[in-house]
Amino acid sequence: MKLSKRTEWDTEESDLARAHRERLAAGLPVYDLTASNPTRCGFEYPADLLSPLADVAAFDYDPDPRGSLRAREAVCRYYLQRGASIEPDQVILTTSTSEAYSYLFKLLCDPDDTVLVPQPSYPLFDFLAVAEAIMLAPVPLVYDHGWQLDLEGLRRQIRSSTSVTRAVVLVHPNNPTGHFTKLDEARELASICREHGLALIVDEVFLDYGLEIAGQSEAEDTATFAARDLEIPVFIVSGISKICGLPQMKAAWLVAVGPGSRAALKRLEVLADTYLSMNAPVQSALPLWLDSRGGIQEQIRLRVRRNLAALDQILGEQGSKTNAGKAEGGVLVNHLQIEGGWYAVLRIPAIQRDEQTVRELLDLGVWVHPGYFFGMGESGWLVVSLLGAAAEFSVGISLMINYLQRNQVGYR
Numbered sequence: 001m002k003l004s005k006r007t008e009w010d011t012e013e014s015d016l017a018r019a020h021r022e023r024l025a026a027g028l029p030v031y032d033l034t035a036s037n038p039t040r041c042g043f044e045y046p047a048d049l050l051s052p053l054a055d056v057a058a059f060d061y062d063p064d065p066r067g068s069l070r071a072r073e074a075v076c077r078y079y080l081q082r083g084a085s086i087e088p089d090q091v092i093l094t095t096s097t098s099e100a101y102s103y104l105f106k107l108l109c110d111p112d113d114t115v116l117v118p119q120p121s122y123p124l125f126d127f128l129a130v131a132e133a134i135m136l137a138p139v140p141l142v143y144d145h146g147w148q149l150d151l152e153g154l155r156r157q158i159r160s161s162t163s164v165t166r167a168v169v170l171v172h173p174n175n176p177t178g179h180f181t182k183l184d185e186a187r188e189l190a191s192i193c194r195e196h197g198l199a200l201i202v203d204e205v206f207l208d209y210g211l212e213i214a215g216q217s218e219a220e221d222t223a224t225f226a227a228r229d230l231e232i233p234v235f236i237v238s239g240i241s242k243i244c245g246l247p248q249m250k251a252a253w254l255v256a257v258g259p260g261s262r263a264a265l266k267r268l269e270v271l272a273d274t275y276l277s278m279n280a281p282v283q284s285a286l287p288l289w290l291d292s293r294g295g296i297q298e299q300i301r302l303r304v305r306r307n308l309a310a311l312d313q314i315l316g317e318q319g320s321k322t323n324a325g326k327a328e329g330g331v332l333v334n335h336l337q338i339e340g341g342w343y344a345v346l347r348i349p350a351i352q353r354d355e356q357t358v359r360e361l362l363d364l365g366v367w368v369h370p371g372y373f374f375g376m377g378e379s380g381w382l383v384v385s386l387l388g389a390a391a392e393f394s395v396g397i398s399l400m401i402n403y404l405q406r407n408q409v410g411y412r
């Protein structure tokens, strides 16, 4: 049997993953600063969460390739509460945002066409692109008092691409940088898309987790793209893995707005009909889960705010204190500005490869993501999840800062 060249992945377990697995198997403590699965972070879910799955209506199989009307109406209600008026005809349900991306890449691209994706961002894009036989190029992001799109870099990328560019992906707010694409930036990006005939794909899975830090972001800057009239084709992807803290239920969607969306939806319906991947019980439960998302969202927002406050406090205590109580020795670690989502990007001294730092931290019982995992440089960046249990988070961060301080002294 010959297997395809494009799936010739290196499937060997990485040294880091092996070391992590072995440490857990040995029963040694691990303070997990990567915890991002809400079902494992000690939140309280309603005891009757699974009850709607037993609805006998799901015995009858009458598939609509776009997903059941009731479920799509619930998605429309969600957008209406966020200031966007969407019709059920503009919604296609999928089992995951990955599946939504795969439909969109099939819809918009022929093999070897290019899609621009933000960098740094979500690490799954590479695999999705390979699976769909398309090429990726970065939408560069720059950090200057907050993250911004490098629109000139984006233009250069489109001009220099060796294949035809079809679409731009944004993650709003982005993972792991936690920044929203502001309305002005979105408008400038839209004019580039219009000029080059590109569609915009916007991943809004973290939309409901804006931090609402005073003076930092205007409501129009954190609004859904479904409410921004950009006059270009926009496909929004989202789902209940983050919105309802239910990654195990496998329910997501895409919403098409703007010029050309009617024709696109007809083709998307054919794609969805080819797989018919949504199951009936989850679709019948979706309205209830979506309508009652407030309880879990409140817990998640509180956890993220508290962990961020703990992070700020621990980072503020860096350096030894003089007798007069003043901090001496510089600040080694800081976190970049965060507007939303549940990650923090940490700037650390770039004195060795982050892979080594992460390995050494693991030996001390702290498990953290290196920034390169999200497309950042190989030295100087760590990413921590703000979702983990508060006590575990604080201990993990303190151990990490102590290690980084000792390591820096050793380096000097």
Ligand SMILES: Cc1ncc(COP(=O)(O)O)c(C=O)c1O
Binding pocket: 095, 096, 097, 098, 099, 122, 171, 175, 203, 205, 238, 239, 240, 241, 247, 251, 252
């Ligand atoms: C930006 C982004 N989009 C999508 C997902 C996954 O969504 P789903 O579970 O619906 O595939 C994640 C998961 O971490 C994510 O970070």
